[in-house]
Amino acid sequence: MALSLKICGNHSKSDVDISLRSKADYMGFVFAESKRKVTIEDVKNWLEHKRPSQKIVALFVNEKIETIKDTIKALPIDIVQCHGNESKDYITRLKNEIKLPIWKVIHANKEAVDYMASFAGLVDGYIVDCKSKNQWGGTGTSFDWSTIPLYLNEAKKQSQPLLIAGGINPDNVEGLLHYSIDGIDLSSGVEIEGKKSMALIEQLVERMNKHENNLSR
Numbered sequence: 001m002a003l004s005l006k007i008c009g010n011h012s013k014s015d016v017d018i019s020l021r022s023k024a025d026y027m028g029f030v031f032a033e034s035k036r037k038v039t040i041e042d043v044k045n046w047l048e049h050k051r052p053s054q055k056i057v058a059l060f061v062n063e064k065i066e067t068i069k070d071t072i073k074a075l076p077i078d079i080v081q082c083h084g085n086e087s088k089d090y091i092t093r094l095k096n097e098i099k100l101p102i103w104k105v106i107h108a109n110k111e112a113v114d115y116m117a118s119f120a121g122l123v124d125g126y127i128v129d130c131k132s133k134n135q136w137g138g139t140g141t142s143f144d145w146s147t148i149p150l151y152l153n154e155a156k157k158q159s160q161p162l163l164i165a166g167g168i169n170p171d172n173v174e175g176l177l178h179y180s181i182d183g184i185d186l187s188s189g190v191e192i193e194g195k196k197s198m199a200l201i202e203q204l205v206e207r208m209n210k211h212e213n214n215l216s217r
């Protein structure tokens with residue numbers, strides 16, 4: 001499986017245009033409290049009411065299920081990302097209410113693998129991220145990547161893909177790609193002064209390609 005790329009936290013027309021022109025597989029929008037929070041109307045306008053070629057991921061944090069349903073009714077969402085401390089019961093209810101794949105975010109900590117195991121058979125992928133005291137994500141900080149094999153092992157048991165997030169940027173991505181992960185998810189690391197940068201995304205993609213080419217030699 002090729003390494004996939006998600007550019008998250010798009011929060012302007014310029015961000016959306018850059019993500020669309022990039023080699024990203026997924027474009028993410030944050031519908032949760034954040035400096036990158038967007039509204040349904042914003043996204044409709046930026047996408048010019050069209051379905052883009054990339055898959056669209058809608059990110060929520062402990063959101064009311066009705067609000068998620070309203071969002072996916074209004075926009076061409078492909079995947080719902082649950083980025084809070086949602087419970088197994090909540091995800092079970094969400095899965096019964098929507099027909100879209102659900103990605104569950106796991107915040108790296110000592111209990112995280114057990115938390116991840118509780119979603120077996122319910123979700124369609126995982127993202128491991130780093131949480132700060134006041135922010136659920138988009139912090140620009142990384143967790144201890146030496147723990148990635150623990151999450152990979154659990155994702156493999158469940159036959160689900162594992163993406164890594166948190167503080168990834170073009171300078172450190174090569175260190176991350178030594179792990180056999182399925183994809184990476186970035187927000188801060190491809191921004192300059194809060195705006196997505198085409199130059200940084202291209203640098204990142206070049207390093208991802210270099211790594212994949214080395215593997216195929």
Ligand SMILES: O=C(O)c1ccccc1N[C@@H]1O[C@H](COP(=O)(O)O)[C@@H](O)[C@H]1O
Pocket residue numbers: 008009028030032033034035036037059061083127129135136137138139140141165166167168185186187188189
């Ligand atoms: O991007 C945000 O503002 C955000 C807010 C609330 C929850 C998650 C958020 N973003 C997600 O955080 C990770 C990594 O971000 P970063 O590269 O460290 O900035 C990624 O999954 C984003 O989708």
